[in-house]
Amino acid sequence: MNLTVNGVEAELVSPPLATLLHALREELGVTSPKAGCQQGGCGACTVLVDGQPRRACLVPLGAVDGAEVVTVEGLGSLDGLSPVQAAFHERYAAQCGFCTSGMMIAAHAYIERGGTGERASILEALGGHVCRCTGYTKIVEAVGAAARGEVAPADVQADFDPQPGEPEILVKGAPA
Amino acid sequence: MKAVGARLPRYDGLAHVTGRTTYVDDVRAPGLLWTKALRSPHHSARILSIDTSRAEQHPGVRAVVTHADVPQNVYGHLEALGVPADEPLLADGEVRYRGQPIAAVAAEDEATAREALELIAVDYEEREPLFDIRLAFDPGAPKVHEWGPVFPHFGPHRQRRVRKGDVEGAFDRAHVVVEGVYRPGAIEHVPIEPQTALVVPEADGRLTIYSCTQAMYFSMGVVAQHLQLPLNRLKFVGGTVGGGFGGKVDTASETISALLALKAQRPVKWRWTREEEFLASSTRAPWHIELADAVTEDGWILGRRTLTLHDAGAYTRFSSYGLTKHAFHHAGAYTIPNVHFDGFVVYSNRVPTTAMRGFGVTSVSYAVELHMSRIAEVLGMDPWELRLKNANRIGDVTPNLVRLKDPSTVPVMQAAAERVGVELRPEYRAMSSEPRSGDLLPEHLVGNAGQTNGTEAR
Amino acid sequence: MTAARPEVLLPSSPEDAVRAFGDGTGVTVVAGGTIVMPDLTYGRLQPARALLLTRSGLDTITREGGTVRLGATVPVAALEDAPEPLAATARHVADVEIRAQGTVGGNLCAAPGAGAPRGDLQAPLIALGAHVRSTGAGGERTELVEEFLHNGSSEGRLVLEIEFDEPQAGARAALDRPHTHDYTALSVAACRGVDGTVRLAASGAAPHGIRLPSAERAYAQGGDAERAGREAIADATFADDALASAWYREQMLPVLVRRALTDLQETA
Numbered sequence: 001m002n003l004t005v006n007g008v009e010a011e012l013v014s015p016p017l018a019t020l021l022h023a024l025r026e027e028l029g030v031t032s033p034k035a036g037c038q039q040g041g042c043g044a045c046t047v048l049v050d051g052q053p054r055r056a057c058l059v060p061l062g063a064v065d066g067a068e069v070v071t072v073e074g075l076g077s078l079d080g081l082s083p084v085q086a087a088f089h090e091r092y093a094a095q096c097g098f099c100t101s102g103m104m105i106a107a108h109a110y111i112e113r114g115g116t117g118e119r120a121s122i123l124e125a126l127g128g129h130v131c132r133c134t135g136y137t138k139i140v141e142a143v144g145a146a147a148r149g150e151v152a153p154a155d156v157q158a159d160f161d162p163q164p165g166e167p168e169i170l171v172k173g174a175p176a
Numbered sequence: 177m178k179a180v181g182a183r184l185p186r187y188d189g190l191a192h193v194t195g196r197t198t199y200v201d202d203v204r205a206p207g208l209l210w211t212k213a214l215r216s217p218h219h220s221a222r223i224l225s226i227d228t229s230r231a232e233q234h235p236g237v238r239a240v241v242t243h244a245d246v247p248q249n250v251y252g253h254l255e256a257l258g259v260p261a262d263e264p265l266l267a268d269g270e271v272r273y274r275g276q277p278i279a280a281v282a283a284e285d286e287a288t289a290r291e292a293l294e295l296i297a298v299d300y301e302e303r304e305p306l307f308d309i310r311l312a313f314d315p316g317a318p319k320v321h322e323w324g325p326v327f328p329h330f331g332p333h334r335q336r337r338v339r340k341g342d343v344e345g346a347f348d349r350a351h352v353v354v355e356g357v358y359r360p361g362a363i364e365h366v367p368i369e370p371q372t373a374l375v376v377p378e379a380d381g382r383l384t385i386y387s388c389t390q391a392m393y394f395s396m397g398v399v400a401q402h403l404q405l406p407l408n409r410l411k412f413v414g415g416t417v418g419g420g421f422g423g424k425v426d427t428a429s430e431t432i433s434a435l436l437a438l439k440a441q442r443p444v445k446w447r448w449t450r451e452e453e454f455l456a457s458s459t460r461a462p463w464h465i466e467l468a469d470a471v472t473e474d475g476w477i478l479g480r481r482t483l484t485l486h487d488a489g490a491y492t493r494f495s496s497y498g499l500t501k502h503a504f505h506h507a508g509a510y511t512i513p514n515v516h517f518d519g520f521v522v523y524s525n526r527v528p529t530t531a532m533r534g535f536g537v538t539s540v541s542y543a544v545e546l547h548m549s550r551i552a553e554v555l556g557m558d559p560w561e562l563r564l565k566n567a568n569r570i571g572d573v574t575p576n577l578v579r580l581k582d583p584s585t586v587p588v589m590q591a592a593a594e595r596v597g598v599e600l601r602p603e604y605r606a607m608s609s610e611p612r613s614g615d616l617l618p619e620h621l622v623g624n625a626g627q628t629n630g631t632e633a634r
Numbered sequence: 635m636t637a638a639r640p641e642v643l644l645p646s647s648p649e650d651a652v653r654a655f656g657d658g659t660g661v662t663v664v665a666g667g668t669i670v671m672p673d674l675t676y677g678r679l680q681p682a683r684a685l686l687l688t689r690s691g692l693d694t695i696t697r698e699g700g701t702v703r704l705g706a707t708v709p710v711a712a713l714e715d716a717p718e719p720l721a722a723t724a725r726h727v728a729d730v731e732i733r734a735q736g737t738v739g740g741n742l743c744a745a746p747g748a749g750a751p752r753g754d755l756q757a758p759l760i761a762l763g764a765h766v767r768s769t770g771a772g773g774e775r776t777e778l779v780e781e782f783l784h785n786g787s788s789e790g791r792l793v794l795e796i797e798f799d800e801p802q803a804g805a806r807a808a809l810d811r812p813h814t815h816d817y818t819a820l821s822v823a824a825c826r827g828v829d830g831t832v833r834l835a836a837s838g839a840a841p842h843g844i845r846l847p848s849a850e851r852a853y854a855q856g857g858d859a860e861r862a863g864r865e866a867i868a869d870a871t872f873a874d875d876a877l878a879s880a881w882y883r884e885q886m887l888p889v890l891v892r893r894a895l896t897d898l899q900e901t902a
Contacts, residue, residue, distance in 0.1 A: 016642040017664075017674060017684055031202040032195025034418075036368045037450035039672040040732060041815060044368055053731050058671045060664055062642050063688040072195035085193040089185070097192030098199065098368040098418030106731065127814035128729030132366055132419045157190075290677045449676065 001065045005030060006074030016062030020054075021045045023061050024071065032072035032101040036130075043129030046102035047071045053109040072101045075108060076153070084108045086153040087146035088139075095133035103129050107143045117147030188416075199418050200372040200386045201447055208374075209238050209282040211436060211446035212289035214296050215456055216271035216278055219305035219525040220318065223269055223298060228279055230295040236288035239440035240296070242279045243268035246435060247404035253426070253493050256397075259329060262321065263491035263528070265402050265431055271300075272320060272490035273527050275456030282436040282444045305525035309487045310464060312522045320490060320523035327488065327496050327521035334520070336496075336503045338575050341514030343470075346479025349620075350470035354551045358467070358543035362487075363460040364453075365532060369418020371448040371457060373429035375437035383437060384411045387430050390420040398427040399434055422531035426458050426493065461495065461529035462487040463502075465543040470514075471551055475562050478620055479514035482506050484540070488521045489528035495521045498536035505537045507575050508544035509585040510566040513621055515575040560593055564604050571611040572621075583609055641683045648705075648794060651690040657771035658790040661685050665707050668728075668736040669744055669752065685792075692739070692794060700800050700828070706739030706793040710755070713738060718804030719758040719823040719894075723837075727754050729814040739793040742766065742779070746841030751875075754818060756783060756843025758806065760835035761823035764798035780835070780845045801825040803901035807893035809838075809878070809886060819877040820886055822846075822866075824894035832898065834862070838878075839870035839887055846870075849891055859895035863888030
């Protein structure tokens with residue numbers, strides 16, 4: 001079975017009834033989509049299949065032979081964040097981060113299909129995604145900000161340096 | 177205080193948004209085995225026999241463990257704090273809640289592990305379970321533990337007690353007695369990351385344990401005790417938790433995974449299913465709280481009687497600690513000079529309960545605030561004014577004899593009133609946390625500061 | 635792994651799918667996967683043969699001369715602008731992503747029970763007087779949706795196509811679900827056909843979607859929506875489940891019937 005994952009062609013040996021989630025995580029080591037419930041109920045496994053957001057835990061591999069799959073790793077990276085990723089970071093939309101992958105894929109798809117950032121439309125688009133940490137407010141804010149182009153990725157990446165007038169930041173860098 | 181008011185980026189934010197945060201399930205270990213646990217289908221039963229031989233022989237199964245494999249099977253989470261152990265890692269002779277783990281299997285893949293569970297034969301003798309803790313004290317009630325219905329180690333008592341002042345006198349002098357019963361229910365934590373552990377046995381005999389625990393050193397101690405290993409044989413890797421909220425302090429997956437890893441000498445992962453999370457993971461406890469307040473017609477709370485029953489589920493875990501915190505706060509943010517509090521940790525055949533945000537205190541705050549509103553309603557008094565009048569002030573003494581130095585009840589309530597557009601009367605807008613005087617120092621509160629009136633506070 | 639790997643069939647046309655399904659013995663059908671895949675993941679289903687309908691060409695929608703034909707694997711999302719009450723019902727199934735993946739055929743065949751009624755589309759299809767064409771033992775046959783469900787036909791049948799005539803008007807009344815994670819506990823679908831007849835169906839009033847003939851008969855005699863609501867109870871088999879009690883459903887069915895009929899009256 002063949003898949004193009006984040007632009008890279010891969011040949012898979014997982015059986016056709018294995019889930020896409022299993023193939024991505026266990027066979028290809030692409031771990032951003034998470035196993036939160038494996039019933040399609042939490043949204044943490046959501047990836048783009050041929051541009052459309054799908055629950056990877058509900059997709060049998062046999063159904064997506066030849067498809068293009070995009071995960072968070074394909075949205076952007078540390079030296080080139082996508083607008084959605086920049087907005088999620090800047091607006092504190094992630095706490096524990098476990099639901100974040102699915103939320104961002106859904107947000108990305110929402111914006112791609114013309115989402116304007118109007119609150120009700122964001123709630124509708126992300127309605128299948130559960131977050132237990134944030135209470136959703138910052139997530140909705142981040143999606144709106146991304147939709148309206150309010151967060152420039154370049155600004156977010158320079159975030160560790162204090163801006164003029166800002167106090168010195170006490171915690172630098174990332175944990176090991 | 178340079179950080180206060182500063183916009184600090186989350187140090188893990190960039191990792192979260194690029195999918196690089198490594199949770200336990202994301203750690204790769206070659207030769208990994210998958211774990212499944214056999215869980216009790218019964219709420220309460222004797223175990224007459226366990227036969228794992230067929231499971232052990234099933235192709236693809238690398239290790240099966242039961243209580244017989246555990247060096248110290250019964251260990252208590254709070255043994256270091258004087259709470260005797262009562263919970264087995266793997267059930268031995270009986271089960272006390274549906275979902276209690278009896279055996280565990282490590283196999284080459286998840287499906288094989290699941291098949292192996294079917295091959296474990298357990299002979300049960302079902303017993304009548306207890307679910308309603310209010311019935312636990314009845315002579316004929318089903319027993320959860322042999323020593324009785326409650327946790328018996330609060331010093332010489334079998335309940336957490338607080339006694340202060342003269343509650344009888346307070347009730348004699350009351351114009352009105354307001355009673356209420358409050359029963360906040362159990363709540364599941366539902367972290368999006370299910371309980372997951374990965375244990376790698378190293379060549380030097382150590383175990384590397386990837387854990388989602390909220391309390392690494394604590395969990396390290398639990399694993400060390402159960403397995404009777406010195407701490408320097410364990411290396412815990414953790415700190416990245418996909419949501420805990422108090423539910424990941426029970427060291428619920430690490431020890432069994434470690435046991436399997438030692439037996440199989442292969443890396444072992446145990447990732448709970450969402451169904452296991454709902455069935456077997458600990459919850460916030462249900463509580464039963466009865467309040468009776470002796471109140472004057474002008475809104476002074478002279479005294480309070482409290483009876484709390486805390487549903488610990490099948491085992492103690494941290495319940496005694498939660499109840500103690502609950503006891504500290506049973507007057508709420510208000511000054512009540514005469515109190516009589518009894519709180520019991522009661523066992524039931526439900527999943528053992530554990531910490532969850534505000535452990536022990538949220539239940540009593542909920543009860544107290546509803547009760548204050550009830551009192552206001554009974555007296556025909558404004559609920560803000562009732563609270564402000566009785567609110568903690570500097571110099572007031574709490575039921576557990578803490579003399580308050582800097583309570584913030586009054587200014588916080590005033591700020592809240594302003595935020596929600598409630599206009600307080602001038603007298604109440606003028607209130608502050610300053611020590612009581614004048615109209616705010618009625619006779620029954622004189623001498624309240626610092627004096628015990630010769631009664632115990634325990 | 636000792637469990638025998640299932641044989642996976644991937645037909646590339648409707649005819650292929652029919653052949654592959656045969657009489658359905660030992661075949662598990664996977665359409666959108668939203669219902670079946672969790673059963674596979676959790677080991678509740680261990681099929682010998684699985685039929686993946688992804689490429690079977692059963693996903694077309696046609697509207698011709700007042701007749702709508704839905705292929706079995708048309709996604710629920712595609713029904714959001716179908717005639718009412720199908721559209722409103724489709725919009726209230728799960729969330730955006732599940733609707734894009736789940737299919738009308740899978741929803742029609744959703745097994746009853748399991749703690750929640752999942753075949754939401756059954757009721758509006760019954761109200762529309764829809765027919766379902768299926769294959770299996772004894773070959774192809776076409777029957778009314780309510781007969782298909784009543785005969786327990788979702789076992790051993792492969793749905794190929796669902797067909798109905800566009801109604802004059804359609805209405806839906808339902809208990810609001812608080813969130814996209816909830817299933818709708820009870821809903822009523824009402825249709826007025828081109829010939830003026832009114833058909834009523836309910837979801838959540840029985841193990842699967844049912845027609846409400848007693849309510850229809852009562853309504854046909856005088857157009858009293860209130861009375862029709864009361865008569866509907868006779869058609870139901872209420873049960874407790876995780877969403878609502880039988881008692882509550884019995885209180886609410888007459889209300890929803892009355893509302894659906896009233897809305898229908900007001901629609902041109």
